[in-house]
Amino acid sequence: MDFRRRKSLWNISNQGSTRFIALPPEEFDLQTDEIVVNMGPQHPSTHGVLRLILRTDGEVVKQVQPEIGYLHRCAEKIGENLTVRQFTPYTDRLDYLAAMNMNLGWALCVEKLLGWQVPEKCRHLRVLMAELDRIASHLVAVGTYGLDLGSFTPFMYCFREREKILNLFEAVCGARLTYHYIVPGGVMADLPPGWLQECSRFLDQFPPTLADLHALLTTNYIFIRRTAGIGVLPLQTAISYGCTGPVLRASGLRWDLRRHGEPIYTQMYAPYDFQIVAPQEGQYPDDGISPAVPDEAVLGDCWHRFYVRMREIVQSVQIVRQAIRFYQEASGTVGEPMKIQQKLPVAEAYLETESPKGQLGFLIVGQGTPIPRRVRIRSGSFCNLSVLSELCRGCLVADVPAIVGSLDIVLGEVDR
Amino acid sequence: MLHPVTLAHYLVVGAVLFSCGVLCMVLKRNALGVLMGVELALNGANINWVALSSPALRADPAWSLGLDGQLMALFVIVLAAGEAAVALAIALNYYRLYLSVDVDQASQLKG
Amino acid sequence: MLSWFLQFGFPDWLAYGAAGLVKAILVLVLVLFVPMLALWMERKIAGRIQDRLGPTRTGGRFGWLQSPADGIKLLMKEDIIPAAADPLLFRLAPYLSFCAAFCVFVVLPVADGWAPAGWDSALFFFLAVAGLEVFGVILAGYASGSKWSLFGAMREAAQVVSYEVPLGLCVLVPVVVVGSLDLQEIGRMQEGWFTGWLIFHDPFVFLIFWIYAACAMAGLNRAPFDLPEAESELVAGFATEYSGFRWAVFFMAEYAAMFAWSGLGAILFFGGWNGPVPVASWLGLVSANGPVAGFLGNLLGMVNFLIKGFLGVTVMIWARWTLPRLRIDQVIAMCWKYCVPLATLMLVGVVLWQGMTLEWCSAPPADAAQEPSSIPSQWPGRSAGSGKAAPAAMWRFAGRLCADLQVMENKEEIVP
């Protein structure tokens, strides 16, 4: 047990021991005894089995050290013992809140390795599913963020809408959490009849919920006071820690792999019209539903991270609407799932895609057999979590859930 | 002797509280314990004030303290609250310096 | 009740004891009944707010047996005391909390004359005893042997002790108007139409009510001020290690205190047991028409009071399921930076308002010799006014104030 800790990747000390760094004391605070306290792994607001070791002085957090690995399931090692087709369901278990995006990243990476190209209809169907799941994932992020701040009702609203998306997914693939729908070579099955109408109906009735969420959270004064100016992540720090996704964009960088990624990924999104949600000089372009930025908000704080997700939901709704149209207009098939014993070339491929939590990268090293020599997963949540101890230094205990929630991590993806 | 409660009954209770308070001040090493002793002693004194002013115990106007006693008790209570706040602040500062509230360690001013 | 017992020739201590016992049982019934109903209301209202139904099955159509079912479940649960806990204090803490919540009902008049103890300092007793509830929570937090509990207890201590100050100032404002700390007297002052309620008396009382509402919620640790048990930060705060019956006792104390504070608000600002329309006096249900009519009128008044109290509870439930939680520094800052100065301002304002609307300020100074006649006989300043060597100005001041308080008691000056 001790050995594992000494080998921890999260040894943030600069002296090579696991002792905490001695920090200069805060001058103007009621200093008393310092407590070392465990937040997690069984804690309501660490979003799973994350363990945070807090060194606190009263309510002031001196240092936060994340301890991870409680959900480690050797995903990469499993990938080196199965064929790539067999490993596809395992990618569902990485970010189980956005399993379609996990499937998509894996499928695209395998196709890149094999040099395959899926039919146009399949591409639009994949976009449709990926963006619907992005909505679902962001709804969980937004709802649980409200929960982290003590507001229960938005959580119920978010999950009510998410249920509708899950119903759609269930109609498509029979599963509500681990879909295994987007597979290398195509998708498992075409849409059932009437599905697109159901989806359109969902998209029509969904935006009022967003307005509710904006009223209950985004523009709520208490919410703003709890999030604005808290956990400010400067752009340079975000880049140097490898933060991606909404966390990076909230710090002001207009960077989205759907536009800036590799061709095999960007060509999927090329026909679509959507904004990359990132504040430019603290402001966002108008999208018709989102409220204005409050004065208290600072670029890169928790409020912006939350708000970027809220706006990305709007953009995803827009993409899904377009995808429905493109899918109906496209001709051809939705592709053919690859054979289980499909041999891989002796080559390697690395592809990053834009998952809801951040950039998701898969590395596959083929060795001429169906089973790859090496599978490596670059997880967005993991890199985003790494900046936590930087963000939490000197904050209050109540801010820790606020900051963790704003990073929107999923432990399945962090621990893999 | 026990049945109608007289002034002496109250004064005996006050004496017990006062003695316990003084002993606490003397015998406790924890600064907060000493503080509690002070509070006890003040309460013992307060009982005397109130008892000597009680219309039930001493009704006649010339011998009773009347409201004077109750007012003094009020002032004592209020000042004790202030005293406790300051003493607690001192104790916390002391704890910050020495990581202890043992009054025996506070010997820096000893000649 | 006391005289009823005395007429049978009981010794007085027995009569006192018996009367006290009967009253205590009545209060206990109220204190047990109120949390049951409030809990059911909380479930139903929360459900409706969150687009759910709440309990529907237990006990029929509205799930009205849900609270007793919960109570039975909690009673049947295993009694767990953590190994690190201090067993004595851990057991003691819930009862201490409940006792304080129970004791405040002793002075709460549910109808004219229907208070277990009608006391001329009832309001002060209420404040003093309600402040003792904090002890149970502090002891629970300390004795649990858990760091989260300790955090919760420290928050509770800081928060409740802070909010006692603005609460004390808030209740003083209606007291200045009425001139009595007796809750029954305050209730009697507001007889008649709803325009006679104190909240409509002058702008300062109207404004102070909102401060009172906010401070009462903060003093009760209700969301958005539920920091001592903030479940997303402190797991469950002071109640982390509690389960089963002991937890239920804490819970009952919380709900009983909620009702007590909203009942106090009803008495201080909304006429207490007097309905908005003087139905009881129209129907002749006053004690002047005989004991039966008086009893029926009081019954009506009790229904009025309970409705007002539960309306207050409903508002608290509404706020809880709508708003995010504040942070501890914001809660304390709100107390000291906003509530205390505002309440002080309102207090000064209402004193000046009373001074301006009273005739002794505007009327020319009367002849000193005539003054004693205007002073009511039961006011002690009467006899002293005749002395020529006395500090005449001071006695005149006192005498006039007495006279005006008397005028107000006769309700000739209550509505300006």
Add this chain to the structure above:
Amino acid sequence: MSGSILPTILFFLFASLACAGAVGVLLLQRIVYMAGALLVSLAGVAGLFFIAGADFVGLVQLMVYVGGTVVLLAFGVMLTARRSQPGWQVPAGQWAAGLAVGAVLLAVLLWSVLAVPPWRSVWPTVSAEGAPSGGVATVTTGSAYQQEAQPGTIGPLGWALLGVRTDRAIQQDSSQAPLDSSQAQANFSQAPPNRFQARPDSAQTVLDPSQEDARQTGRSGYLLPFEIISVHLVLVLIGAAFLARARIPFPSSPLPAVGEAGLTNGQAG
């Protein structure tokens, strides 16, 4: 009413609570238990105040002392109690010496209390409804706990803090009443003559009203002390806040390593 045993029962209940709490504070070793015992003791004292007829003082005791000061103390205990336990035993010799001195102190106090016979005797009391009306004041022996008849102390206390002594006026009336009846005389004469009876303003002296007023100018209330104490409290508030937030660096404390942090979790004491 004079034979009522109820006040006596209540007195002994609250007195035993107060004394037991005080002894508990003295004898208990754990600081948290001491705080609990202090709570019991102070609450008992509040009860004693109630049955002595000082309802306002009792409530202030509950509110300020029990609800404020002891909470403050408990707060301090929680902030500092983590490593204060081991090696804190006061030596037995000091205990013995302390207890001996305390016993002597208690003995002296008790002696001085019991040495004054009037304090041990039951006092003549004036029934409250009789006196202010100027009618025939009935003088009864025995302690009169007539809470219903007493007007309450809040108003008079408030007046006194504003500088107006209304209670003195009542007592002036009652002193004009025929208090020096034979029964009262008899009662007084039971007490042996001592210096307490030599006070010039004893009850037997019927004062001239104008003279009484002249005396009242000298003790016309507590406005000045009230103001002084208010200012004092503000200063205390500021001073305590300043002290508590002083800029003294926290010493580098030996903190547990991360590995030990996991093991020591959940143990607050």
